[in-house]
Amino acid sequence: MSPAATVPQHAPFTQYPIWVQEKLSPKAISIIQQVHSWVENEFIPAEPVMRAQLAKDPWQTPPLMRSLRERGKKAGLFNLFLPSHFPESPGLTNLEYACCAELLGRNYWAAQTLNCNAPDTGNIELMAKYCNAAQKAKWLQPVMAGEMLSSYSMTEPDVASSDPRTLQCRIHREGNEYVINGRKLFGAALHNPEIRVIILMGLSDPHNPDPWKRHSMLLVPTDTPGVKMKRHLSIMGYTHPPEGHGEVIYENVRVPAENLILGEGRAFEIAQGRLGPGRIHHCMRIVGQCERAYEMALIRCTDARKKPRGKLIGEFDSNIERLADMRIEIDALRLLVFNTAHTMDTLGNKAGKYGIAQCKIKVPLAAARIIDECMQFYGGQGLTQHTPLPEMWTYARYVRVADGPDSAHRHQVGRDEIRSAPAVQARHARYRARAKELAKLFSLVDGIEEKVEDAWEYVPKL
Numbered sequence: 439m440s441p442a443a444t445v446p447q448h449a450p451f452t453q454y455p456i457w458v459q460e461k462l463s464p465k466a467i468s469i470i471q472q473v474h475s476w477v478e479n480e481f482i483p484a485e486p487v488m489r490a491q492l493a494k495d496p497w498q499t500p501p502l503m504r505s506l507r508e509r510g511k512k513a514g515l516f517n518l519f520l521p522s523h524f525p526e527s528p529g530l531t532n533l534e535y536a537c538c539a540e541l542l543g544r545n546y547w548a549a550q551t552l553n554c555n556a557p558d559t560g561n562i563e564l565m566a567k568y569c570n571a572a573q574k575a576k577w578l579q580p581v582m583a584g585e586m587l588s589s590y591s592m593t594e595p596d597v598a599s600s601d602p603r604t605l606q607c608r609i610h611r612e613g614n615e616y617v618i619n620g621r622k623l624f625g626a627a628l629h630n631p632e633i634r635v636i637i638l639m640g641l642s643d644p645h646n647p648d649p650w651k652r653h654s655m656l657l658v659p660t661d662t663p664g665v666k667m668k669r670h671l672s673i674m675g676y677t678h679p680p681e682g683h684g685e686v687i688y689e690n691v692r693v694p695a696e697n698l699i700l701g702e703g704r705a706f707e708i709a710q711g712r713l714g715p716g717r718i719h720h721c722m723r724i725v726g727q728c729e730r731a732y733e734m735a736l737i738r739c740t741d742a743r744k745k746p747r748g749k750l751i752g753e754f755d756s757n758i759e760r761l762a763d764m765r766i767e768i769d770a771l772r773l774l775v776f777n778t779a780h781t782m783d784t785l786g787n788k789a790g791k792y793g794i795a796q797c798k799i800k801v802p803l804a805a806a807r808i809i810d811e812c813m814q815f816y817g818g819q820g821l822t823q824h825t826p827l828p829e830m831w832t833y834a835r836y837v838r839v840a841d842g843p844d845s846a847h848r849h850q851v852g853r854d855e856i857r858s859a860p861a862v863q864a865r866h867a868r869y870r871a872r873a874k875e876l877a878k879l880f881s882l883v884d885g886i887e888e889k890v891e892d893a894w895e896y897v898p899k900l
């Protein structure tokens with residue numbers, strides 16, 4: 439019996455290609471089923487209550503979220519994102535977690551109920567990989583246990599942060615302490631008292647001849663004197679409570695030297711490790727958002743109350759084709775994400791670099807288009823709070839920038855492609871040489887040599 443035959447043949451499993459079904463362990467199948475039931479039965483119906491509680495008190499974890507987090511933790515569903523090679527991991531591969539993340543993506547807050555939300559996910563992975571035992575006990579364990587939240591502080595307003603070699607926030611050592619001075623954008627808004635630790639990247643050795651060794655990372659408790667939340671940043675009008683995004687000033691902030699992660703000048707090593715899986719977690723969740731938006735499109739297309747020109751919206755050929763395009767696109771996006779997750783599982787994050795870039799570029803762009811079409815089906819209401827579509831669209835849009843702009847990924851992919859051009863040129867030159875040989879052997883047509891030259895005119899003669 440093929441391993442896929444043991445996978446239940448109902449939602450969500452039937453959406454997975456056979457090669458993915460074959461790779462799901464019995465443990466993963468059980469967890470995916472639990473997450474599916476969690477999101478369907480506990481979370482989606484609870485959305486309006488969550489919204490109302492957040493509207494009342496945005497910067498406190500709402501009581502409903504708190505209760506869901508406690509139950510999620512008891513059910514063993516916390517931190518599912520942490521890949522199975524970490525001793526602290528609950529045991530899923532990136533591929534298996536991709537199935538869970540898609541389900542969690544059906545709502546903006548669902549991931550948070552299972553401690554699977556950014557930036558804590560990236561921070562937990564960073565701490566699991568690079569922190570020493572004492573740092574892990576002090577920061578990693580409480581964040582993994584959901585007893586505190588964390589923030590990641592890299593981006594700065596006065597430089598192009600997509601090239602972090604330019605970061606200017608200064609870190610310098612004085613005795614047994616590091617002193618930090620600078621201004622940072624994003625990271626969690628520090629209004630929420632549960633956010634207790636920041637992972638900060640700053641410039642510690644500005645004169646090092648190697649620009650990749652000038653920066654370091656520190657663990658900064660949020661209650662350290664000199665850490666000031668200057669203002670809250672909204673993202674296209676959304677504030678994203680209960681964590682949000684903030685502008686933070688660091689003014690003579692002193693932390694003990696033991697809060698240094700891994701070693702001075704090693705921030706890039708750490709940042710690389712942080713961003714692999716974290717970059718595609720967003721993409722995994724976005725596939726879930728697309729599915730939900732698509733379901734809403736199906737509802738509107740068959741809503742008997744809405745009959746322009748006497749027909750259901752879904753009876754217009756143009757709309758039937760739109761639905762088909764969306765279906766095909768969402769399935770293709772899921773395949774991209776699965777493929778990348780599996781590459782990371784089998785060959786490591788470094789080998790997954792191209793797949794990560796592919797997801798980071800393709801998924802949010804395509805998702806924004808799909809969600810936009812779904813909004814269109816809903817007419818004016820599609821742009822209002824009567825649907826979650828505007829918020830979903832905003833999420834897809836912001837992922838084009840968060841964790842690094844897609845342009846930077848395009849730059850990397852394009853640069854690697856250009857590097858492959860000489861080998862391509864050489865191969866095409868070989869076609870020409872072989873064609874010349876064939877022309878000599880089978881010179882059936884007058885002027886065949888000239889025709890051969892014409893056909894490979896585009897290949898430079900080396």
Ligand SMILES: Cc1cc2nc3c(=O)[nH]c(=O)nc-3n(C[C@H](O)[C@H](O)[C@H](O)COP(=O)(O)OP(=O)(O)OC[C@H]3O[C@@H](n4cnc5c(N)ncnc54)[C@H](O)[C@@H]3O)c2cc1C
Pocket residue numbers: 557589590591592593594597598599600601623624625626673683836839840841842843844845846847849850
């Ligand atoms: C919702 C949200 C959450 C975020 N969360 C965090 C967080 O938790 N912590 C944190 O530190 N930061 C966070 N960020 C910030 C984010 O990581 C940065 O905005 C991003 O890395 C880009 O840096 P920048 O804004 O300085 O833009 P820049 O580096 O100035 O880039 C701006 C533009 O320049 C162009 N560009 C840059 N590089 C290239 C290139 N190689 N080729 C071609 N064009 C290029 C692109 O058009 C790019 O969009 C968040 C951002 C958002 C929107």
